[in-house]
Amino acid sequence: MAARIERDWARFRDIVRGKIRQNLRQFIANRQIIGRQGRTVVTIPIPQIELPHFTYRWDKVGGVGQGEGEEGDLLWTEGNGEGARTGPGFGPGWHTIEVEVTLEEMVDLLGEELELPSLKPKSAGTLEAVYYRYRSIRRVGPECLRHMRRTYREALKRQLISGTYDYQDPKVTPVRRDFRYRAPVPTSLPESKAALFFILDVSGSMGDRQKELVRTTAFWIDQWIRKQYKGVEHRYIVHDAVAREVRPEFFYRIKESGGTKISSAYALCDRIITADYGSDDWNLFAFHFTDGDNWEEDDRIALEILEQRLVPQLNLFGYGQVQSPWGTGRFIRQLRDAVKDRTNVRTTHIVSEDDILDAIKDLLGKREDGKPDEVDLR
Amino acid sequence: MMTPVRLSQIQREIERVALEFGLDFDRVYFEIVTYKKMNELAAYEGFPVRYPHWRFGMNYESARRTHAYGLETIYEMVINNDPCYAYILSSNSLVETKMVIAHVCAHCDFFKNNQWVAVVKGKILDEMANHAIRIERMMDQFGPETVESFLDTVLSIKDLIDYHSLYIRRTREDGEDASDLQFVQVPRIPSKPYLDRWVNPPEFLEEIKELRQKKKGKARSFPPRPERDVLQFLIENAPLDDWQREVVSIVREEAYYFAPLQATKILNEGWATFWHREILTKRVLDDSEIIDYADRHSAVTSSGAGFLNPYRLGLALLEDIKQRWDKGRFGKEYESCTDLALKERWDTGLGKGIEKLFEVRAIYNDVTFIDAFLTEEFARKQKLFTFRLNQMTGTYEIESRDWQKIKEKLVFLLTNNGHPIISITDGNYKNRSELYLWHQHEGVDLRWDYAIETLKRIHSLWHRPVHLETVKEGKRIRVTVWSEDRVQEEIL
Numbered sequence: 109m110a111a112r113i114e115r116d117w118a119r120f121r122d123i124v125r126g127k128i129r130q131n132l133r134q135f136i137a138n139r140q141i142i143g144r145q146g147r148t149v150v151t152i153p154i155p156q157i158e159l160p161h162f163t164y165r166w167d168k169v170g171g172v173g174q175g176e177g178e179e180g181d182l183l184w185t186e187g188n189g190e191g192a193r194t195g196p197g198f199g200p201g202w203h204t205i206e207v208e209v210t211l212e213e214m215v216d217l218l219g220e221e222l223e224l225p226s227l228k229p230k231s232a233g234t235l236e237a238v239y240y241r242y243r244s245i246r247r248v249g250p251e252c253l254r255h256m257r258r259t260y261r262e263a264l265k266r267q268l269i270s271g272t273y274d275y276q277d278p279k280v281t282p283v284r285r286d287f288r289y290r291a292p293v294p295t296s297l298p299e300s301k302a303a304l305f306f307i308l309d310v311s312g313s314m315g316d317r318q319k320e321l322v323r324t325t326a327f328w329i330d331q332w333i334r335k336q337y338k339g340v341e342h343r344y345i346v347h348d349a350v351a352r353e354v355r356p357e358f359f360y361r362i363k364e365s366g367g368t369k370i371s372s373a374y375a376l377c378d379r380i381i382t383a384d385y386g387s388d389d390w391n392l393f394a395f396h397f398t399d400g401d402n403w404e405e406d407d408r409i410a411l412e413i414l415e416q417r418l419v420p421q422l423n424l425f426g427y428g429q430v431q432s433p434w435g436t437g438r439f440i441r442q443l444r445d446a447v448k449d450r451t452n453v454r455t456t457h458i459v460s461e462d463d464i465l466d467a468i469k470d471l472l473g474k475r476e477d478g479k480p481d482e483v484d485l486r
Numbered sequence: 487m488m489t490p491v492r493l494s495q496i497q498r499e500i501e502r503v504a505l506e507f508g509l510d511f512d513r514v515y516f517e518i519v520t521y522k523k524m525n526e527l528a529a530y531e532g533f534p535v536r537y538p539h540w541r542f543g544m545n546y547e548s549a550r551r552t553h554a555y556g557l558e559t560i561y562e563m564v565i566n567n568d569p570c571y572a573y574i575l576s577s578n579s580l581v582e583t584k585m586v587i588a589h590v591c592a593h594c595d596f597f598k599n600n601q602w603v604a605v606v607k608g609k610i611l612d613e614m615a616n617h618a619i620r621i622e623r624m625m626d627q628f629g630p631e632t633v634e635s636f637l638d639t640v641l642s643i644k645d646l647i648d649y650h651s652l653y654i655r656r657t658r659e660d661g662e663d664a665s666d667l668q669f670v671q672v673p674r675i676p677s678k679p680y681l682d683r684w685v686n687p688p689e690f691l692e693e694i695k696e697l698r699q700k701k702k703g704k705a706r707s708f709p710p711r712p713e714r715d716v717l718q719f720l721i722e723n724a725p726l727d728d729w730q731r732e733v734v735s736i737v738r739e740e741a742y743y744f745a746p747l748q749a750t751k752i753l754n755e756g757w758a759t760f761w762h763r764e765i766l767t768k769r770v771l772d773d774s775e776i777i778d779y780a781d782r783h784s785a786v787t788s789s790g791a792g793f794l795n796p797y798r799l800g801l802a803l804l805e806d807i808k809q810r811w812d813k814g815r816f817g818k819e820y821e822s823c824t825d826l827a828l829k830e831r832w833d834t835g836l837g838k839g840i841e842k843l844f845e846v847r848a849i850y851n852d853v854t855f856i857d858a859f860l861t862e863e864f865a866r867k868q869k870l871f872t873f874r875l876n877q878m879t880g881t882y883e884i885e886s887r888d889w890q891k892i893k894e895k896l897v898f899l900l901t902n903n904g905h906p907i908i909s910i911t912d913g914n915y916k917n918r919s920e921l922y923l924w925h926q927h928e929g930v931d932l933r934w935d936y937a938i939e940t941l942k943r944i945h946s947l948w949h950r951p952v953h954l955e956t957v958k959e960g961k962r963i964r965v966t967v968w969s970e971d972r973v974q975e976e977i978l
Contacts, residue, residue, distance in 0.1 A: 112535065113526040113546055119634075120543030157544060159642045160939035162906045164930045170874035170885060172896050174794045183873055183882040207547065 120157075124207050125217060127154055132221050135214070136468070137324060137461035150214060153206045215331045222469040227336045227391070227423065240292040249289025258288035302337035302391040304330065305380075307373045309398030311348040312365040318430040321458050322397040323360050325428060325467050329395060332472055337391060343380055347373035349403075353380065370402045370439065371410035378417045392422045395471065399432035400439040407439065411446045424452050426471040431459040493518065493574075497587055503769045504591040508844065509761065511594035514570045516587070524560050524575050525549040531744070532565050533614045537621035537736070538630075539637060562586040566603060566747065567611045570594040581778040584770055585762050592761035595847075596754050602851045603746045603754070605652050610743055617736045624729050636730055639943045640737045645905040646716035647741050649749065672698070712909040712924065716944075717741070719910050724947050734947075748903045752852045756800015759787060760843070763801075794870075803855065806864050807846060808839035852900045856893060865889035898928065906932055908954075921948050925956035932956055941967045 128135055135152060173183065218224070245258055263282035267273040273280070306326055308319075334340050344354050348364040351372040377394055385392055402410065419425055429440045440455055447453040456470035457463070497516060504511070519527065529546035530536045553559065561582055564572040572590040574583060597603050625633045672694045677685035713719045717738040721731055747754070763783060771779055787798040810816050814834030823829055846855065865887070872895045874885040886892070901907075912922035921944065925932060937954065945952045945967040953966045955978070962978040 112538070113529060113542065116529075116538055116540055116543035117546050118543070119538070119540040120547060123540055159541075159638055160936040160943070161642050161645060162908055162925070162940055163933050163936055164906060165933045167875045167877070168930050169899070170872055170882075170895065171899065172794055172870060172892055173873050173884070174798075174868060174870055176869060177871065177884045179871075179884050179886060181884045183884060206551070208551075 121207075123157060124154065124209075125213070127157065128152065128209065128214070129217055129221050132217065133462060133465045136218065136328060137464050149208050149210050151206050151208055211331065212335070215328075215335050218328060218468070219332065219335075222465070222473050224332060224469070224472045225474055227333070238294050238296050241295050242290040243293045244291040246289050246291040247285070247287070249291060253290040255288045255290050259286055262286040262288060300337055300391055301339065301341070301389055302333060302393065303341040303343060303385050304333055305343045305345060305377055305392070305394035306330075306359065307345045307347065307351075307377060307394060307396040308359060309348070309368060309370070309373075309396075310346045310362050310364045311368040311399075311401070312363075313368075313399050313401050313432050313434040314430070315432065318399060318432050319360050321430050321461070321464065322428065324461070325458065325464050325471075326395065326397070328464070328468050329426070329471060332468075333393060343377075345373050345376055345380075347376075351376040368398070368402050369406045369410075370396075370398065371406050371413055374410055374413040374418055378413060378421075381418075381421055393424050393426075394418065394422055395426040395428065397428045397430060398439065399434070400429040400437040401432070401434065402439045404438075407442050410439075411442060414443075415446060415450075419447065419450055419453060422452065424454065424472075427453070427455045428467055428471065429455070429457050431457070490518070493583070496580075496584060500584065500587045500765060500770060501591060503765050504588065504595075504761070507761070507764060508840070509591060509595040511591055511598055512569055514564075514572055514590060514594050516590075517571065517573050518576045519573050520576050521553060521559075524563070524573060525553060527563055527573055528560050532563050533611060535611075535615040535618045537618040537637075538625065539634070539641075541641070562590055564590045564593045565611060566597040566606065568607050568609060570597065571611065579778065581771070581775045582782055584775075585766060585779065585782055588762035588765040588770070589758045591765075592758040593754065595761075596750075596757050599848050600750060600754070600851075601849055602653070602750050606743050606746055613739070613743075617740065620732060620736065624733070628729060633729075633733070636733055637737070639946060640717075640734050642940050642943045643716060644737050644741045645903070646714075646908055647718075647738060647745065648714035649745050649902060651715060652742065652746065708913045709910060712911045713913075714907070714909045716908070716910055716923075719913065720944075720947055723913055725949055726947065730947075745903060746851075749851045749853070749900075752796045752800040752803075752900075753847070753850055753855045754800070755797045756802075756804045757843075757847055759783075759797050759801045760804045799868075802868055803859055803864065804843055804846070806861075806867075807859055808843055810839075811842035812837055812839035853897055856896050856900065860889070860893045860896070862889045865892050898930075901928075911955075915953060918950070920951040920953060923952065923954045925954060927957040931958055934958065938965065938967075938973055941965065942970060942973075945970070 131154075138152075177183070242253070245255060259282050260280060263280045263286040264273070266283075266286060267280060308314075308322060330340075330342070342356060344356050344359040345351055346354050346359065346362050346364075347368070347370070348366045349369045349372065353376065354362060373396070381392060414425070427440065427443055429437060431437065440457065443453075444455055454471045456467040458467045493516065497514075501514075525546060527534065528549045529542045531545075536542055549560075559575065561575055561578060562572060564570060570590070570593075572586075572593075574586055578586060597607075621633065621637070672691050674682075674686045674691070709719065715738075717734055720726070721734050721738070726734065766779055767776070787795060787801055813832060814820070814836035815829075815832050820829070820832060823832070846859075850858065866889070870889070870892045871887045872885045872891050873882050875881075876883050907926040907928070908923055909926070910921065911924045913919070915922040923941075923944075937956075941952050941954055951966055951968050953964055955962070955964045957963065958975075964976045964978055966974045966976070968974060
């Protein structure tokens, strides 16, 4: 029977996944999911998947209730999910069900929907990570690791050899020396490491709305990269006219006035890479979000650092320009001109929540100009 | 956790008490299940085996979650099978187990003796399992997606059955056919064979025959009277494959099993709650258990935040009936008494309460139960009200405390198990084999998007245009699905 319900349940979850995929744009932009960072399960309210049938307009029907109150008193607001529990026949059933989806599943769906290519490690095998797998057997160990079958087998063997096994009354009693325990064996696996740089323009022209867009976009990019590499290191750089590295909790909160010198951030990023991620084993990703309103005389310097220093070292450089009511948003054009031959630089333009999905696709997806870098982004 | 031996001891004791109280039930088989299995059973609407369908998975998801959040526990479940099967949650305490057993005994008594439910008797458990096997075989043969999507289509109209056909015979005038035949046969004028061609010219006979046939075609509509059992009509007349016909009939059979149970839910639950209380508090429980029992019982009959609980309503109404018939508070004399103080003290010492309850249990369903016994005093005492959605503010508000309105609304919600009444009035509309459906409008419009979608699904079964006549926003309207993507609305 377990198999039966499991099958129907799996089918239902498939249908739910389909629904989520259909409305991915909306769910991706849902800030609640991001608010629950750290949790592995996200709860997504979806309208109950209901087969259409002939029914009344329940908002016109009303119902019968019980309790205190005067005529005209407020009972509850529409959409309050509790009504569904009184069962049919007593009033309108509100049908919203919440479905639990793991964040990993969401990221998978995102990857499937956007056809994001997997990121290929730069060089596999130089770093080794050691894992412990319980693949061996020992004579001592904690009881929680006791291997019942082996223990039993040992006891049986002993009794057969010593002739105490009675076929008429087949009792097998393990004694101390029969006990066997699972034991860990170290296994080493090649591992690829990754570091992820988020660079954010915090100059006065980047408002809360812009930052919220960045935050959502960055969240999903982060999730996608985490999925590909074990143990991703994060570095956060903010800049206005000068750049600083900050702790993640301050990243979206810092607000500065003043002008913008993108070169400062690129230079800092370069310095960090040289200092901490110099070896070839690191897969490096950098994503820069700004409104593109740079000091004009700085453009050349910024692009030079980017081209000469950053791009050659990075697996991928993503540039997301967020529309802001101020400023010209000029930098994206300069950048596109400057790096048009580079296959590992991606740019995108974000205006509203609806663009987030496309932005993720632009930054991480297959190249649309058909340049052959589908898997290996290097 | 209860050992089976202990459980059967308790069961025997409670059954003995229940029988002494006059309940009448056959052997009940109890099974102790874990909460996980209980959730599975709940998802399958009480049955261990159902055909594969995702909606059971959806039920399971919500059962799991309500359990995980501790919102609701399903203490028991009972199947109206022959014999009765009941499931008990393994984590139930002793008192809960006793309560559940008493409750289940009363349910089984109801299944056996209520005239509305007693008609669905038999090996339902096996039938459901057989349905599962048949559907699974179809899936093997035609592919799971094909069968599933067809099931989805049919499940959309699973409520379109004739809820009363279980109890009455809708007579078809069988004599009609013979007389029709005579009518079509044109009488001949007797003549010699060599003159026959001129006395009864064949062309003329043919012409008359055709005319009469045409007339007959007009006179006899198809179906002869509005058909509520749309599923049966489709089984008989829709151009379906054999396996599709089988799916429709499986869905239909199951709908007919569940319909009477839905139609007696308030009475049935009220009855079971009434008896578990009688049995436990009067005979079975000892002093140390009474507080625990009261706690459980009040949870079962609570009505949180203005919602109406069928257990509570049924129980209260039965109690009210018992009191009224114990004290003779009914009939013309009582009704016409205007002295409230006198009414309050009214007691003729009739003492027929329990007798009346057994009568109610035997012959009433929810609609008639509410209609016959919900009185003004009851509505006031129970603080019932009707509520409605205030379109301006988007909030639900108390609409009225008028008992007539309360009764009206309750009866409306329960009539036809809360489904709109829709029947087929013509299966050969305009002689173009189009299907004509008619919604008997009772003051509330249909939910329009769902109605259109459902009509499209009927169209996919019927393969010819489907019409629905209803009322929308005060206007009589006919909506027609001409083809999958062509829907037309027409004000009549």
